Amino acid sequence: MNVDLLTLFPGMFQGAFSESILKHAADRGLLDVRIHNIRDFASDKHRVTDDYPYGGGVGMVMKVEPLAACIEYVRKDRPASTVILTTPRGKTLNQGMARELAQEDGLIIICGRYEGIDERVRDLFVDREISIGDFVLTGGEFASLVLVDAVTRLIPGVLGSDESAEDDSFSNGLLEYPQYTRPPEFRGLAVPPVLLSGNNREIARWRRRESLRRTFLVRPELLEAACLTAEDASYVKELRSCGGNAD
Ligand code: ADE
Numbered sequence: 001m002n003v004d005l006l007t008l009f010p011g012m013f014q015g016a017f018s019e020s021i022l023k024h025a026a027d028r029g030l031l032d033v034r035i036h037n038i039r040d041f042a043s044d045k046h047r048v049t050d051d052y053p054y055g056g057g058v059g060m061v062m063k064v065e066p067l068a069a070c071i072e073y074v075r076k077d078r079p080a081s082t083v084i085l086t087t088p089r090g091k092t093l094n095q096g097m098a099r100e101l102a103q104e105d106g107l108i109i110i111c112g113r114y115e116g117i118d119e120r121v122r123d124l125f126v127d128r129e130i131s132i133g134d135f136v137l138t139g140g141e142f143a144s145l146v147l148v149d150a151v152t153r154l155i156p157g158v159l160g161s162d163e164s165a166e167d168d169s170f171s172n173g174l175l176e177y178p179q180y181t182r183p184p185e186f187r188g189l190a191v192p193p194v195l196l197s198g199n200n201r202e203i204a205r206w207r208r209r210e211s212l213r214r215t216f217l218v219r220p221e222l223l224e225a226a227c228l229t230a231e232d233a234s235y236v237k238e239l240r241s242c243g244g245n246a247d
């Protein structure tokens with residue numbers, strides 16, 4: 001997948017793509033990230049990229065001309081890429097959206113800054129506006145990193161089979177069950193005996209129930225949309241009747 005990041009602060013991306021799974025994906029040719037400095041596309045002497053808002057008000061607005069020039073330059077190489085603007089005004093990112101974006105040929109991601117960007121950038125170029133949550137960051141750079149990370153790990157071949165995305169929280173609409181590794185006891189806390197039993201059927205049942213319990217306690221609204229079996233539904237009923245303390 002091709003990812004083009006359009007930013008006023010290219011230094012913010014240093015490091016992120018030279019570590020761990022993102023680096024591994026790039027080394028294996030599964031991810032090609034290019035970072036473009038929007039300021040390089042400002043044509044005036046002072047390379048101005050922002051200006052006062054028409055109509056007054058606080059803060060500055062990102063100007064349309066440098067952004068338009070930058071997007072058009074990038075799109076010449078990447079005509080099939082989807083243009084995304086990271087902004088708190090967008091649709092909230094979730095696992096389904098990440099899965100959809102992992103199918104795209106490429107992503108051109110505009111990192112918004114200041115109080116906003118000239119609306120004509122949206123009108124002319126932007127296919128999708130994406131927020132990473134109901135809070136406001138200083139700009140779209142970290143949001144873009146979150147987005148690229150969530151999407152990259154879903155590109156076929158990026159995760160090894162032993163780190164598959166299938167058991168992730170949200171992949172089945174529920175939060176993930178608890179995990180343990182050695183030692184079997186630490187500071188008086190023992191690993192649940194079922195996990196040491198070797199009984200795969202019982203282990204799968206315990207994990208499913210723990211997923212349901214966690215989801216019930218932390219994100220009960222997810223249960224409404226999750227795909228539940230009759231056995232799940234009866235366990236959820238039990239959880240409801242005892243406030244999450246069912247066996
Ligand atoms: N820019 C500022 N806040 C943001 C958010 N919550 N999501 C995406 N981009 C942003």
